[in-house]
Amino acid sequence: MTTKLTHVAGARPNFPKAAPVIAAAGELGLEQTLVHTGQHYDEAMSEVFFRQLGLPTPDVDLGVGSGSHATQTARIMTGLEELFLAQRPDIVVVYGDVNSTVAAALVAAKLQIPIAHVEAGLRSFDRTMPEEVNRLVTDRLSDLLFATSPDAVAHLGNEGVAADRIHLVGNPMIDTLLANLDRFDVAAARARHGLEGDYAVATLHRPANVDDPADASALVKALHAVADQVDLVLPLHPRGRAAFEAVGLFDHPRVVVLDPQGYVEFLGLVRGARAVVTDSGGVQEETTILGIPCLTLRPNTERPVTITHGTNQLVTREDVPFVLADVLAAPVATAHRVPPLWDGQAGARIAAVLQEFL
Ligand code: UD1
Numbered sequence: 252m253t254t255k256l257t258h259v260a261g262a263r264p265n266f267p268k269a270a271p272v273i274a275a276a277g278e279l280g281l282e283q284t285l286v287h288t289g290q291h292y293d294e295a296m297s298e299v300f301f302r303q304l305g306l307p308t309p310d311v312d313l314g315v316g317s318g319s320h321a322t323q324t325a326r327i328m329t330g331l332e333e334l335f336l337a338q339r340p341d342i343v344v345v346y347g348d349v350n351s352t353v354a355a356a357l358v359a360a361k362l363q364i365p366i367a368h369v370e371a372g373l374r375s376f377d378r379t380m381p382e383e384v385n386r387l388v389t390d391r392l393s394d395l396l397f398a399t400s401p402d403a404v405a406h407l408g409n410e411g412v413a414a415d416r417i418h419l420v421g422n423p424m425i426d427t428l429l430a431n432l433d434r435f436d437v438a439a440a441r442a443r444h445g446l447e448g449d450y451a452v453a454t455l456h457r458p459a460n461v462d463d464p465a466d467a468s469a470l471v472k473a474l475h476a477v478a479d480q481v482d483l484v485l486p487l488h489p490r491g492r493a494a495f496e497a498v499g500l501f502d503h504p505r506v507v508v509l510d511p512q513g514y515v516e517f518l519g520l521v522r523g524a525r526a527v528v529t530d531s532g533g534v535q536e537e538t539t540i541l542g543i544p545c546l547t548l549r550p551n552t553e554r555p556v557t558i559t560h561g562t563n564q565l566v567t568r569e570d571v572p573f574v575l576a577d578v579l580a581a582p583v584a585t586a587h588r589v590p591p592l593w594d595g596q597a598g599a600r601i602a603a604v605l606q607e608f609l
């Protein structure tokens with residue numbers, strides 16, 4: 252008997268999470284549909300991941316594009332409602348915490364279609380982050396909740412989610428990282444960008460860091476203080492690029508600004524870095540597995556396991572040059588801890604639970 256499993260993805264961090272789930276469900280012979288909402292649409296924010304990660308071409312692309320939260324979420328909902336009414340999936344699988352995630356969950360819930368949430372239970376306890384609202388709503392509506400870490404399981408329990416709906420499965424984004432490790436070529440990254448000595452990589456795109464010109468300006472000052480110590484490579488997310496440029500990010504001889512990088516190229520850069528400065532969720536996790544010191548420019552993280560079991564630390568703009576100096580002065584660590592079940596098998600565990608549910 253075939254079943255209809257519909258995956259909804261739309262933004263850059265969704266793709267490395269969905270790839271191993273889709274592959275594992277395929278191996279079990281489950282009938283699948285992949286919907287791309289079009290939340291991210293630049294080649295470097297979307298298509299490159301399909302090519303590099305062997306994701307199937309989406310069966311449907313809603314092409315919603317950018318907009319305010321309400322506009323974007325509403326467009327995704329309208330498109331998905333029509334699709335789900337026509338296709339009647341048996342379960343909808345959503346990933347992470349972006350607007351595409353919550354939009355799909357809302358539509359499926361109203362149509363009484365079961366929902367599986369991959370990366371459930373993460374909490375920053377900071378509702379100024381749009382992602383925190385998306386996480387809370389999506390988890391509330393989900394029937395199967397796939398958690399990447401024990402803290403996430405605990406949060407769901409505290410919120411009253413029945414234990415038999417929560418599955419601690421590990422981290423599918425780490426499945427993708429481990430499966431592609433051999434492709435992360437540091438020498439090629441160095442050659443491509445003319446990097447000879449130590450370097451750091453930075454990625455920044457959170458509204459709290461980039462939207463307000465005063466924040467962007469203070470951040471650029473901190474990044475220049477980092478670049479005073481070490482070459483700093485910045486693959487810039489489209490959000491904030493103009494703001495950073497306007498406040499002089501490019502005006503430092505050791506700052507190398509790049510367009511968003513393909514997955515393989517980006518992790519090639521990260522793998523060779525002495526440190527990473529970021530506000531990305533996924534990058535906190537990837538640096539943990541690669542053993543690269545991660546300085547997270549945020550007041551909180553929904554991924555505390557990357558601090559307790561990884562290489563992550565939270566830093567302020569003011570502290571970041573000093574913390575980086577400490578990292579550069581310390582010997583390069585050769586051994587590091589890894590969070591439980593971040594072993595490359597999360598996709599298979601998720602697919603097995605989905606099969607059982609169906
Ligand atoms: C979204 C997610 C965020 C995630 C990030 C990953 C929400 C609420 N936010 O933030 O959780 O960390 O993706 O990258 O879902 N743009 C382009 N080209 C693109 C996509 C976006 O130029 O392909 C520009 C547009 O100007 C757009 C802006 O980036 O307005 C923001 O895009 P959007 O998807 O709304 O939010 P992100 O900041 O990317």
Ligand code: UDP
Pocket residue numbers: 263264267454486487510511512513514515517518530531532533534537
């Ligand atoms: N990433 C990438 N190229 C880049 C920056 C990030 O391939 O130039 C990858 C990164 O390795 C991770 C994912 O994009 O797999 C994280 O996405 P992002 O930081 O946009 O979102 P977040 O995780 O913060 O939601």
